[in-house]
Amino acid sequence: MQLNDSIQGMPSNGAAHMPVLADELVNLLAPQADDTIIDCTFGAGGHARKVARELGRDAVFIGVDRDPVAKRYFDLFSQYQPFRCRFIHGNFADALEDLNQNGFEADLIYLDLGVSSMQLDRPERGFSYSYNAPLDMRMDPGRGTTARQMVNELPNAELARIFQTYGEERYARQIARRICNEREKKPFETTLQLVDAIKAAIPTPARFGAGHPARRVFQALRIAVNDELAALERGLENALSLLSPGGRLAVISFHSLEDRIVKQFFAARVGKCKCPPDLPQCVCKAQAEIRVITKRPIAPSEEEIADNPRAQSAKLRVAEKLES
Ligand SMILES: C[S@@+](CC[C@H](N)C(=O)[O-])C[C@H]1O[C@@H](n2cnc3c(N)ncnc32)[C@H](O)[C@@H]1O
Incomplete structure (x- = not known):
């Protein structure tokens, strides 16, 4: 699909966003035809299109983004899908909380953090030090x-x-x-x-x-x-609550602050005993909530980095929710 400038807000220089670690994300999430999926950072829908290839008529797909331009990409994406689609404009931390409070459950949730190429390449958004523009930088x-x-x-x-x-x-x-x-x-x-x-x-x-x-x-x-780190912390909590047992959560991060939050969030939920070492037996009764699927974070290949330099610092971590 050719995305162009005929819709206001889309990039004028032909720079569509190239999804990072997309094959790895799909392989590790392993979508099933009837899954309910939440893409928390829809952007231009690059990951969504890859995931959608695995889905059938009974799937449900929710795309979230705080940038209203993403809705235009979502409309292009959803018109070709046989399954139910819904877009939520807003911070994923809030969107996941609302879905949670309404008793919603998801099989797969993924986050591809940071800004998109479209945001960086639209001078008027003020994200880039390469163009002169009003100092804005708000994703919404x-x-x-x-x-x-x-x-x-x-x-x-x-x-x-x-x-x-x-x-x-x-x-x-x-x-x-x-x-x-x-x-x-x-x-x-x-x-x-x-x-x-x-x-x-x-x-x-x-x-x-x-x-x-x-x-x-x-x-x-x-x-x-954009208060990005607080959104990530809250988003991870809400995502885990929303997942059904056996459901998977994947996060692609782009710098060490984000990756540390994801790593620590996963590490705190694998059920590791927190008792002092001198206690004769465990009293904390730590329960594992998740199983970490990526023992080490997945990084892009050299070929991917050569094709898409923005992938350079990416790291993918995936966990599976256990029965409680
Ligand atoms: C790296 S891009 C995602 C690209 C997308 N995966 C694709 O393949 O086209 C990140 C997107 O997440 C959105 N975003 C970042 N933080 C967000 C948050 N806390 N809530 C909702 N959207 C967020 C940004 O507006 C941006 O569109």
Whole structure:
């Protein structure tokens, strides 16, 4: 299917999103023809189309995305499917909670975290340090705080914390200080204004090191603007509650902060005894809720990375819910 710009909000440069680790995701989820499936991060539906090939008329497919543009891709996807389809616009943490409260059960739930190529490649969304655009970065442009508000209003120490924690930015304090000095003279409005401030704040050799000098700060701001890590933590809890026994949960993450949350979430639910080692017998009665299917996270092949450099840092983890 050729996706083009004839629908407002879709990419104008022909850059459709290439789904990452798609074959691995489908193999490990092993969809059955009549499964009920939730794709928590529908995007352009790349993973959804692969999963849909395994489904029959009795399947139910729910796509969730907080970006309203994803609904347009969902409509293109769903019109070709023989099974029931529904789109939920919103944060997957909220959507899963609502489904849970309504007694819904799913066989397979998957999350492909972060931003899509369409979001990065639409200059007006303000996600990219490569285009000049209003500093926005909201995945849902209809709600929440923008990157412009954060950069202009947060205290120096909070900006430095965000750059350090979510971007692992070595010059976090220098960049935050520079931003605070510059905004006194003129508020930040655009992405390239911020890029210039970052470049001016770091030592000259660091401007020419590996990767773009603004990459880490942009990642950090995007995570903060969209409160991505809190959504992931809440989303995982709600996803596990929604799964029927034997159901599977898969997560593709793109940086160590996300992967650590998934890894720790799985590790806390495999039933490992938490008693102090000097107790003669177990008193915590730890019960396993899941079985981890990927003992080590699955990474993309070299061929996939060569075809799609955005796959480089991806990691896939999958777990199966056990009978309670
Ligand atoms: C990497 S893309 C997914 C691409 C998709 N799997 C595909 O193959 O086309 C991530 C998508 O998840 C959405 N997203 C990220 N965090 C979200 C959240 N907490 N709730 C809902 N959608 C989210 C983004 O808006 C984006 O469209």
